[in-house]
Structure formats: structure tokens, C-alpha cells
Amino acid sequence: MQNFILHNPDYQNLIAEKMKGNHFMNFIGFKSSLVQPGLVEGNLTILPEHKQQIGFLHGGVIATLADLVGGFAAYTLVKPSQAVVTAEMKVAYLNPGIGQTAFAKGYVIKAGHKLHFTESEIWVINEGKEMLVAKGYATFAVIDLL
Secondary structure (H helix, E strand, O other): OOOOOOOOOOHHHHHHHHHHOOHHHHHHOOEEEEEEOOEEEEEEEOOHHHEOOOOOEOHHHHHHHHHHHHHHHHHOOOOOOEEEEEEEEEEEEOOOOOOOEEEEEEEEEEEOOOEEEEEEEEEEEEOOEEEEEEEEEEEEEEEEOO
16 A cells, blocks of 8 residues: 555544535445545445346446545545545446445555546455455546635
């Protein structure tokens, strides 16, 4: 893990507040389990509403998880007067998401002044066995809040 410049020593409280206010994240039931500078992890209990017509975890849910953990990982590294927004994102779907729980991990690979670059991994846990189902790659624009 890289050593990042921490612009907000109170980043954990800020991230907790932003996650509480992220209505879509809360709607789908995603819960964070780890927040560190440049790194966020969390879990989603997979419900029928999260699955597509064949019974796999829906690709849109997978992309959402990648966006959430990557975005909040990027958010840990900005000043209190800044935020991040998704500028670009790619998801590589590697395996079908079959399981009871999804685990998502997002980490910053480069934190710039205007752009933060992240990678994410989405895993599914099925009867105790873990499988990597997707990798996400995203760029987040650092914006100044009004």
C-alpha cells in the first residue's frame, strides 16, 4: 500500500457522514467494513433484488459496488473543502456472481491534484468459497465544494 498525503485527519468521520447520506448505497444495503487512507472495503448481502434474470449478481450492482469503494477510497485523500465525482469507469466481468455475499475492495493507485485513479475488486462468497467476479478501474475528479 502506498503512503498517501492525508489532507483531512478527520477523514473517517467525513466518510461515515458521506456514506450515511449516500441514499443509493443504503438502499441496496452495502455496508463498509474498513476505511483507511486510499482504501475502502465493504459487504453486500445478496438479495433476490440484486440478481439478474439468470440468478447471477446483476452487472449494474457489481459496477455500483466498484464505484462505491473506489469513490470512497478516493474521498479519503481530499481536503475537507473538496469532494470526488466519477469521471470515468470500466468494469471487467470475470466470473458469474453466484453466492450469498459480495465483498468489495477499492484502493487508490494514484492520487493527483485534480484526478484520483482507483482499482476495485468485487468478490462473491458462495458457501464459504470466495471468487473474484469483477475488477473495476475508475478515475475520480477532485472538485472544490462551493
